Amino acid sequence: MAGGSTQQSLRKALGAIKDTTTLSLAKVNSEYKDLDIAVVKATNHVECPPKEKHVRALFLATSASRPRADVAYCINALARRIAKTHNWTVALKSLMVIHRILREGDPTFREELINYSHNRAHVLNLSNFKDDSNPNAWDYSAWVRTYALFLEERLECFRVLKYDVESERSTGHSQTRELDTIELLEQLPTLQQLLHRLMGCEPEGAAISNYVIQQALGLVFKESFKLYRAINDGIINLVDKFFEMQRHDALKALDIYKRASQQAERLSQFYEVCKGLDVARSFQFPTLEQPPQSFLSTMEDYVKDASRLAIVPRDVSGYNGERVVAGRIQKAPSSQSQDADDDRDASPVAGPLVKESLSPAPTFENNDLLGLIDASPDPSALEESNALALAIVPSGNMLHQT
Structure with missing residues (x-):
């Protein structure tokens, strides 16, 4: 000793x-x-x-x-x-x-x-x-390496997206909500890879209780709020476009959706670990829930049949009498209102994108495919409320708490 x-x-x-x-x-x-x-x-x-x-x-x-x-x-x-x-x-x-x-x-x-x-x-x-x-330095070194990987991935993410998710201002939703299909299929995997590196920063061994590492970790999980929101908004956008995609794009989108579901569960676990650390006492974390399995099954059924189905314009496409809009289902209009619509637009309406035997996609009342429930603080609001939760003061080792 x-x-x-x-x-x-x-x-x-x-x-x-x-x-x-x-x-x-x-x-x-x-x-x-x-x-x-x-x-x-x-x-x-x-x-x-x-x-x-x-x-x-x-x-x-x-x-x-x-x-x-x-x-x-x-x-x-x-x-x-x-x-x-x-x-x-x-x-x-x-x-x-x-x-x-x-x-x-x-x-x-x-x-x-x-x-x-x-x-x-x-x-x-x-x-x-x-x-x-010393033995503790091995654990510290391992965390330093994962932290460096996260920062390296952060630069790569910017190179692909051409903007920094962290710099986005609170406008109600992220830029990913407005992307077209090609951009979504390129940007969402990049954002998901960044989230993967972020969650890899979970400390282990002696690193868990080290004060300096906890301070660095605070910077890391502060970044998770806007990153999660960007992925979440992108998934909503992706699902909105999913039933119009060609099969090769739908396959990519399905993989992205599956990974998003898995990462939502993993991120929830990561937050639980963070909540037990001293550095996180002043932070607010969102509550994450898993999306319904039934919607994933609907997407898988669509991919199986998509190669045999016609792709129709978005404004007239139907799905078992319903339309997917921003992750939610809009019921088809009644026959009376449909007749009125037909009088205004005599264009022929194409058939449904998927076989009639498929179950309709579920409704997402919270408009959140990854389960960030409305009762929880908005990720952007979390970023603002947590802005001073991690302030490194020059005079000592105490956290400046809001």
Whole structure:
């Protein structure tokens, strides 16, 4: 026990020496001295979250008002910091700084980070990172690697979508609600892969109770609210279009829907783990429920028969006398109102998309195919109410709670 304590003290002393040496070297660099100092101080060996004043200094250094060369230099400095360290604290704090600038900083940082990754080794590639200084450091290192994978996937998601889900303002629904079929089939799997990486950040072993890791995890599950809403709105849009799709597109859509259902269950479990952590005491989490199995069966039946059925225009297509609209079922008009409609539009009405023997698709009263029930807070509202639930204060290790 005494030996372990001595080793820990020695490591802290060595870390402090390294930081002091790096700061001394940074002060020699007259052109980017302040930026280098901010990077070193924000990512030092002290086992606590990055101090807010240093993070803010990096926000300023990477703002749109600064030359692109400054932004690129900041990224290069963080990349060097990550590449050279074998200490989990330094690596984690470097990732936290990158994550916070991506979330709260100017978009020029993200653009330069993507350019940097294309031209050189990826900054966030920590697949071989490990800190083997003690048994707990193994668990910490494993979490650092999964966190880096999430951030890397976050950049890839932006590359495909051309926008950041986190930057979407509260407008009632996400951009995915307005996409056409081709865009949906491309973007939803990308969003689902990002959610997969996000849920992979569930800590294990010693990482569960580590304060700094919990702070980083807070940043991660804050991102889950808008990400979930984007996927949910996209699925509603996808189902609205599903019964008009050609078979090859319907097969892709069915796989997306199945994965969405599985991820809703997995995300609910992830939230349950998060709720047990100290960092989550100030957060509100949505309640997730599984969509009805009957609708999945209806989709599977449609795919089986779609190759033999005509695809008809959306405004006249029927499904057993009903129409799928935004995940809900609209009953066919009565014969009297139908006659009136026929008088106004004499165009022939095509037959149903699926065989009459199939059961009608179920009604989703909550207009939420993934089960984010209306009684729960809206994900966008959760983002706003949780905005100050995780504030890293420079004076100590206490959470600033709202």
